[in-house]
Amino acid sequence: MELLENFINGEFHAPVSGLYIDNVEPATGAVYSKIPRSGDEDLSMAVLASEKAFPIWSGMSVNERSAILLRLAAGIESRMDEFVKAESKDNGKPEKLAAHVDIPRAISNFHFFATAIEHFASESHYMENVGVNFTTRRPIGVVGCISPWNLPLYLFSWKIAPALAAGNCVIAKPSEITPYTAFLLGQVAKEAGLPPGVLNILHGTGPEIGNAMVAHPKIKAISFTGGTATGKHIAKVAAPMFKKLSLELGGKNPTIIFPDVDIEQTVKEIFRSSFSNQGQICLCGSRIFIHNDIYDTFKSAFVNWVSSAKVSNPTDPKAQIGAVVSKAHMEKVLGYIELAKSEGGNVLTGGKRVFLEAPYDEGYYLAPTIIEGLTNECRTNQEEIFGPVVTLMPFSTEEEVLAMANDTRYGLAASVWTKDLNTAHRMADRLEMGIVWVNSWLVRDLRTPFGGMKDSGVGREGGWEALRFFTEPKNIFIKYE
Numbered sequence: 001m002e003l004l005e006n007f008i009n010g011e012f013h014a015p016v017s018g019l020y021i022d023n024v025e026p027a028t029g030a031v032y033s034k035i036p037r038s039g040d041e042d043l044s045m046a047v048l049a050s051e052k053a054f055p056i057w058s059g060m061s062v063n064e065r066s067a068i069l070l071r072l073a074a075g076i077e078s079r080m081d082e083f084v085k086a087e088s089k090d091n092g093k094p095e096k097l098a099a100h101v102d103i104p105r106a107i108s109n110f111h112f113f114a115t116a117i118e119h120f121a122s123e124s125h126y127m128e129n130v131g132v133n134f135t136t137r138r139p140i141g142v143v144g145c146i147s148p149w150n151l152p153l154y155l156f157s158w159k160i161a162p163a164l165a166a167g168n169c170v171i172a173k174p175s176e177i178t179p180y181t182a183f184l185l186g187q188v189a190k191e192a193g194l195p196p197g198v199l200n201i202l203h204g205t206g207p208e209i210g211n212a213m214v215a216h217p218k219i220k221a222i223s224f225t226g227g228t229a230t231g232k233h234i235a236k237v238a239a240p241m242f243k244k245l246s247l248e249l250g251g252k253n254p255t256i257i258f259p260d261v262d263i264e265q266t267v268k269e270i271f272r273s274s275f276s277n278q279g280q281i282c283l284c285g286s287r288i289f290i291h292n293d294i295y296d297t298f299k300s301a302f303v304n305w306v307s308s309a310k311v312s313n314p315t316d317p318k319a320q321i322g323a324v325v326s327k328a329h330m331e332k333v334l335g336y337i338e339l340a341k342s343e344g345g346n347v348l349t350g351g352k353r354v355f356l357e358a359p360y361d362e363g364y365y366l367a368p369t370i371i372e373g374l375t376n377e378c379r380t381n382q383e384e385i386f387g388p389v390v391t392l393m394p395f396s397t398e399e400e401v402l403a404m405a406n407d408t409r410y411g412l413a414a415s416v417w418t419k420d421l422n423t424a425h426r427m428a429d430r431l432e433m434g435i436v437w438v439n440s441w442l443v444r445d446l447r448t449p450f451g452g453m454k455d456s457g458v459g460r461e462g463g464w465e466a467l468r469f470f471t472e473p474k475n476i477f478i479k480y481e
């Protein structure tokens, strides 16, 4: 059985404790590798290496850093097939999705920030006859990046790339459930000539190595993506230490469909926004509000489309839905379907586990599920399920749908579907979400601020926001004599 290793100071290391955790393939339910169960001693080695590397890395010219990060992007690209297969095997997502979304985006993340840093500028403020202020933005030092399992390398690199581009040294932890592409990233970093200690990758559990990273006094900033409960815990540990914190957390996103849409076209788009990656994207719309005038027509077209979607093993090029990430997660999602029924929900399609033929008969497959008949206030419509489950709710007026859409503790993303520009503007303005898509979903421009309001997080990633997060501004004033 393959044993993965930590990447510390440019070398691969077994965990000091000698302890490992099973890594399961969701498509088959079988253990296929083991990952280090890292602890304080592994972290101490990584912190020491990062501190030693910081003056070297931050002292390099922007051009030199950019060139190395571009090599890193090219290194992933040259091993595209290996990365795609690894991501799909670890996560259960269709290989097609990993090939079109996850791995290309990880490459783009490094490419984008490698070039963005060459254009990053800071401000100067001139005071007539008094003097001039200028602001420098220097890297923070050693920073921590912690990412979840749903878009493993995509989100891991979304943090690591700006942190490195800005001149920081990074200690990063992928989710223990999806460690493999992070392990490969260490190999690529080494091949790309990233100096030892600049990027360190530690594997292990959140409560152990993740928590130790957050609590470590030498790690000055934490960029975290994951669940709201974990984010709350991290804030509790990090805030009294005055660490910089970026928290990208959960969502319960509304999808709002007005009566003037092209129903056939919109059904296909809403299938994507609901069930991509088995519904395990923080941005997926899980509460679908449909205008009363088209409710029945849209519902039947959507149910038809969704019930014919192909649930299959991730290597099947025709798979539209793969496996969910773990047995525990599958059971959690099935638990929510039972909850929905007990709250009065009517399952229109799906609602159950799907059993494929061997060798996939023990895999974690769920039929894409549509439920109606629930109120917006019930738990099913207020708690994040993070699986292939959506609910349908009718509405009559803009006011009514806005009130329901905003009535959640979350504020991550929304999509609005209408041909009426005025409606689109009014809705976009009044939705309490960090991201609003009109007649689209998950169209990403890496320059834009990314993140949520309310319990969906603190701060924004992307573009200058990320480079500002990973630097400390210092204002210097020079008086004119």
Ligand code: NDP
Binding pocket: 146, 147, 148, 149, 150, 155, 173, 174, 175, 176, 177, 204, 205, 206, 207, 209, 210, 211, 212, 214, 225, 226, 227, 228, 230, 231, 233, 234, 248, 249, 250, 251, 281, 282, 283, 384, 386, 412, 451, 452, 456, 457
């Ligand atoms: P978790 O919060 O369980 O875990 C996220 C990461 O944090 C994992 O690496 C986990 O490690 C680690 N972790 C867990 N506990 C701690 C701790 N006490 N201290 C430090 N690190 C810890 O989330 P999931 O992995 O289950 O991901 C799903 C969640 O992520 C959903 O809520 C989803 O909405 C959210 N998400 C948000 C996004 C956004 O941009 N807003 C994007 C994508 C997902 P381990 O897994 O090894 O235990």
